[in-house]
Amino acid sequence: MLHLLTVVACAGVAAASYGNNLNYRSPSYNHPGLGVSIHKVNKRNGGSPPIKASDLNFTHGVASGDPYPHSVIIWTRCAPIRDDVNDNSTVSGDVPLYNPVPIQQEVEKAPPASTAPICINYKVATDKALTKVVDSGTAYTSSDVDYTLKVEAQKLQPYTQYYYQFQVCDSDLKSPLGRTKTTPAPHDLLAKISLAVYSCSNFPFGFFNAYGNPVRKDSVDYVLHLGDYLYEYPNGEYGWGQSIGRIPLPDRIIYTLYDYRKRHATYRTDLDLLLSHSQYAWISVWDDHEVADNTYRDGESRLNNTEASFIADGGVSVDQRKMNAVRAYFEWLPIRQVEMDDNLRIWRSFSIGSLLDLIMLDTRQYDRSITDLYWNTDYIHAISNDAGRSLMGSRQENWFYSQLIESSKRGAAWRVIGSQTVFSRLNESIAYGNVNPLDYDAWDGYQSNRNRTFKTLYDNSIGNNIVISGDSHANWVSDLVWLDHSEYNTSTGKGSIGVEFAGTAVSSPSPYGQNITLEKANNASSLLVRDNRELQWSELYYRGYFELHISQHSVNASFFGMPTLVNRNPNEISLANFTVLSGANALYRNPVTGGGVVENGYLRGGKVVQTNATNNTDTGKYFISHEDQEDI
Numbered sequence: 317m318l319h320l321l322t323v324v325a326c327a328g329v330a331a332a333s334y335g336n337n338l339n340y341r342s343p344s345y346n347h348p349g350l351g352v353s354i355h356k357v358n359k360r361n362g363g364s365p366p367i368k369a370s371d372l373n374f375t376h377g378v379a380s381g382d383p384y385p386h387s388v389i390i391w392t393r394c395a396p397i398r399d400d401v402n403d404n405s406t407v408s409g410d411v412p413l414y415n416p417v418p419i420q421q422e423v424e425k426a427p428p429a430s431t432a433p434i435c436i437n438y439k440v441a442t443d444k445a446l447t448k449v450v451d452s453g454t455a456y457t458s459s460d461v462d463y464t465l466k467v468e469a470q471k472l473q474p475y476t477q478y479y480y481q482f483q484v485c486d487s488d489l490k491s492p493l494g495r496t497k498t499t500p501a502p503h504d505l506l507a508k509i510s511l512a513v514y515s516c517s518n519f520p521f522g523f524f525n526a527y528g529n530p531v532r533k534d535s536v537d538y539v540l541h542l543g544d545y546l547y548e549y550p551n552g553e554y555g556w557g558q559s560i561g562r563i564p565l566p567d568r569i570i571y572t573l574y575d576y577r578k579r580h581a582t583y584r585t586d587l588d589l590l591l592s593h594s595q596y597a598w599i600s601v602w603d604d605h606e607v608a609d610n611t612y613r614d615g616e617s618r619l620n621n622t623e624a625s626f627i628a629d630g631g632v633s634v635d636q637r638k639m640n641a642v643r644a645y646f647e648w649l650p651i652r653q654v655e656m657d658d659n660l661r662i663w664r665s666f667s668i669g670s671l672l673d674l675i676m677l678d679t680r681q682y683d684r685s686i687t688d689l690y691w692n693t694d695y696i697h698a699i700s701n702d703a704g705r706s707l708m709g710s711r712q713e714n715w716f717y718s719q720l721i722e723s724s725k726r727g728a729a730w731r732v733i734g735s736q737t738v739f740s741r742l743n744e745s746i747a748y749g750n751v752n753p754l755d756y757d758a759w760d761g762y763q764s765n766r767n768r769t770f771k772t773l774y775d776n777s778i779g780n781n782i783v784i785s786g787d788s789h790a791n792w793v794s795d796l797v798w799l800d801h802s803e804y805n806t807s808t809g810k811g812s813i814g815v816e817f818a819g820t821a822v823s824s825p826s827p828y829g830q831n832i833t834l835e836k837a838n839n840a841s842s843l844l845v846r847d848n849r850e851l852q853w854s855e856l857y858y859r860g861y862f863e864l865h866i867s868q869h870s871v872n873a874s875f876f877g878m879p880t881l882v883n884r885n886p887n888e889i890s891l892a893n894f895t896v897l898s899g900a901n902a903l904y905r906n907p908v909t910g911g912g913v914v915e916n917g918y919l920r921g922g923k924v925v926q927t928n929a930t931n932n933t934d935t936g937k938y939f940i941s942h943e944d945q946e947d948i
Contacts, residue, residue, distance in 0.1 A: 334358065334433070336455035338389070338466040339647050352460050357433075361458060364432035369487035371396050372434065375463075376584040378482065379593035380496035381600065381650030383538065383666075385474035388498055388597055391650040392482045392491050394434055395463035430459035435485035440469045444479050444493065454485065462577045464647045475500040475669070496597045497537060500669030502726070509671055510536040511864045512596070515603065515736075515786020516544040516821030519564045519583055520557025521830075522881025522947040526822045526861040528588030529876065529888050531595045532933035536863055539596045542786035543603025543680070543736045544824065545649070546583045555825075560882060560948055571632045576644035584648070587884060593650070600649055601662050603736040603787055604680045607641040610757055611680050612687045613709070638681065663712050665719050672730040672866055673723035677716060679736045679759075683709020688756040696756040701763040707737075713765065717772045724778045729868050729898065731778070731814075735759075735785040738818050739766065740794040743847045746840060747828065758787065770798040773813050779901045781814030782871055784864070789827050791855035791862075791875055791917065792818040793894055793909070795902045799850070806849045806920070809902025817873045817894070819862045820855070823881050825947060828856050834916065834926070841918035852909045853892060855917030859947060860888065870904075871896045877916065879930055880943040886934040887941060891915045 334340050340352050372394055379391040433456035440451040450471055457465040469480060476498050482491040500506050512530040530536045547554060548570045551563045565582040566575055584590060592598075608616040615621065619629045619637065626633065632640075642660060646653060654664045660682055666674040685705040688696045699705060706713055723731050733739075737758035745753035754760035773781060781796060795812035797804045804811035826832050828840050834857055841854035858877025865872040875891040892914040895904040903909040908921035916924060930941035 333454070334456050336453055336467055337457055337461065338468065338653075339457070339461040339464050341653065357458060357460050360429060361431060361433045366432050366485075367396055367430075367434060369484045369489045372484055372489060373397055374482065374489070374491040376581065377590040377594050378480070378491050378494035379598065379650045380469075380480070380494060380596075381598040382652040382664075383497060383499045383597040383599075385499055385501040386472050387468050387470045388472065388478070388496050389466060389650045389652055390438065390440070390469050390480050390482075390494065390496065391464065391466045391593075392436070393462070393464045393648075394436055394457060394482065394484060394491070430463075433458045434463065436465050437483045437485055438465075438467060438469075438480065439483075440472070440478050440480045442476070442478060446479060446481060446493075450478070462644070462647050466647075466650060468652075469496075472498050474498055474504060475506065492594060495595045498597075499538075499666060500671070502667040502669065504669040506669045506671055508865060508867045509538075509668055510866070511538055511540050511732075512536040512592075512861060513540045513542065513784050513786075513817075513819055513864060514822055514861050515542040515819060516789055516824040517583070517589070518544075518547050518555050518821070518824040519586070520551055520555030520562050520948065521823040521825060522560070522562070522859070523884045524586045524588045524822050525878050525881060525885055525887070526588070526859070526876070527586070527592040529861075529886060529933045530863065531588075531591050532886055533936075536596065539592060539598045540674075540676075540734060540784070541598060541600035542734055542784065542819075543601055544605045544787065544821075545600065545602065545645075546579050547605045547824075548579070548608050556948060562948075571637050571640065573640040573643060576641050577647070580644055580648040598650060599666065599674065599676060600651060601676045601678055601734060601736065602645060602681060606645055607638050607681060610687050610689055611638070612684045613682075614686070615689075617689045642681075663708070663715070667723075667726075667728065670728060671868065672732050673719070673726075673728045674732045674734065675716065675719050675723075676734040677708060677736070678712065679707040682712055685762070688761060693752050693756060696761050697752045697754075700754070700756055700761045703764045705762050705764060707759065707762040707765045713768065717768070720772055720778055720781075721776050724776060730780045730782060730866060730871060732864070732866075733781065733783045735783055737787045738785045738792060738816070739783045740792070740796065740816050740818075740850060741799060741848065742792070742844070742851070744844065745847065746843045755788075767798070767801075770801065770813065774798065774802070779813065780898060781901070782864070782896065783814065783816040785816065785818040786821070788818060789821040789824045789859075790818070791820045791853070791858070791860075791891070792816070792851060793853040793873070793892070793903065794818075794848070794850045795852065797850040804850065807905075809900070809905060812850070812902040814901055815871075815894075815896045815903055817862060817864070819875070820858060820860050820877075822861065823859055823947060825859075826856050831946060832857060838916065838918055838924065845918050845920050852903055852920045853894070853914060853917055855891060855914070857916055857946070858889070858891060860891070869898050878946070879928075879941040880945060881947045882943075882945055886932055887930050888933060889915060889928065889930050889941070892917070892919070 796814035
């Protein structure tokens with residue numbers, strides 16, 4: 317068994333385990349042909365002297381994720397200062413701390429393998445000085461898993477803050493100090509939980525300032541990421557980063573395992589992303605761009621399993637490209653593999669006290685039916701209500717509906733459903749025209765799947781549902797309405813079964829035009845609210861994030877916009893605030909939603925008052941910002 321595979325690196329070094337490093341298990345524990353053969357790694361590394369600590373570096377900080385009441389995943393990367401997968405030569409000269417794996421050349425050659433494992437100790441404690449240790453251990457990493465290390469910290473107490481650190485065995489080389497928090501036990505009573513919600517971070521479009529602001533404010537308990545953690549494009553195809561030093565590496569469309577690893581390494585040079593990972597436990601899922609644009613079960617927008625596509629689009633099959641991306645994602649993100657026999661499964665749930673059940677879906681990669689690939693929009697429109705179409709496949713669908721029912725039966729106050737794409741109907745004829753007015757790559761292209769979800773909620777009288785979504789690069793707030801099946805009053809919210817909060821991108825541009833003006837963005841928002849009676853607020857200009865503050869009695873959503881991404885800064889503008897009262901199943905109106913006033917966009921029945929009041933989250937002081945350019 318894997319967990320019994322332990323070896324001794326050299327005299328004086330404690331026995332370490334490959335099995336303790338979860339990245340040797342996922343996503344290939346029961347599928348060694350897809351990933352790492354531990355026996356081969358062990359044989360190759362046996363007897364070689366260890367790499368000197370002076371030649372190593374904790375290259376990308378620390379991270380934690382997938383918190384449970386008694387355990388949490390902690391992560392780091394400890395690597396030689398070289399491009400360890402593509403080129404084994406050492407790097408000399410002035411090497412930035414967070415750029416330890418520069419590309420030596422664009423021509424790939426046979427990747428060298430490490431000949432000795434790197435031995436890492438870790439400890440978890442209740443204090444910053446790490447004197448009150450509650451868990452510790454030793455594990456190996458090597459080039460086989462891109463020198464990443466992911467372990468499960470155990471023996472922890474529910475809803476408790478911890479600190480953790482890694483250290484190279486028999487040395488003084490330590491990682492930065494990390495902070496994390498476990499979740500409450502499923503039946504624990506608690507007053508409030510706060511979550512930061514993100515999606516769509518595109519490296520060349522600008523700095524990821526949104527990630528750092530909740531850390532500076534210390535405003536949330538956990539971070540949720542709904543996908544598009546990274547993008548697959550070369551510089552210039554979707555964002556020009558050279559003027560701000562943010563060229564995504566390798567600078568080409570990514571296909572190989574090396575490509576995806578290097579792209580993760582590049583994104584993790586952003587200081588605010590590093591900061592967020594080091595201070596909060598993340599719960600993340602992928603969208604499409606972690607693999608490629610508009611992925612589905614059998615392909616993506618540019619690649620499908622035909623001979624012509626294989627020749628024209630990288631010489632790699634759909635399945636191989638997806639496996640490369642998935643393996644790199646599991647290596648680089650502090651995430652559990654919840655089912656060892658299903659290496660593509662990322663959908664999972666978390667019971668966070670009696671307060672809420674968090675249900676994280678995969679509406680992109682797992683088993684979804686064919687989507688809009690740009691050339692087949694008419695066809696997808698025609699079959700969008702076909703009962704056989706599914707965003708997630710029958711297995712995940714049935715699991716999803718069971719989770720909703722079980723959550724209601726156990727008495728959880730709220731259900732928070734993480735979806736990559738926007739759940740609510742969105743008539744965007746102002747952008748798409750009247751022939752194909754919907755986004756058929758989102759739930760609007762899988763209407764029967766959405767209807768089955770509504771039917772589950774209505775048939776089982778399941779209320780207090782909050783859908784959170786990303787993908788669209790815009791802010792949308794809607795009542796959850798089963799159109800043509802339930803009578804809905806847009807003024808009161810009667811007939812709704814919940815609320816959807818859809819957030820803008822961390823840095824990816826507005827769907828209505830990069831650097832669109834405020835005037836044009838708000839004009840488009842007014843038309844979108846006019847054309848969608850369940851839509852209460854639309855905002856298309858700002859990049860940013862939102863926070864959910866959840867109590868037994870209400871859910872409050874606060875949306876924040878970044879004045880500019882052209883440089884790293886701690887500034888943010890409060891855009892809008894919304895409340896959902898327990899049992900109401902609709903946005904609170906007094907007499908309209910959002911308190912009747914928002915900073916930007918268009919609010920049904922309310923007004924827009926643009927103040928540019930900006931919070932410096934470093935100092936907590938407010939000022940009036942005047943930025944001419946939001947992103948690159």
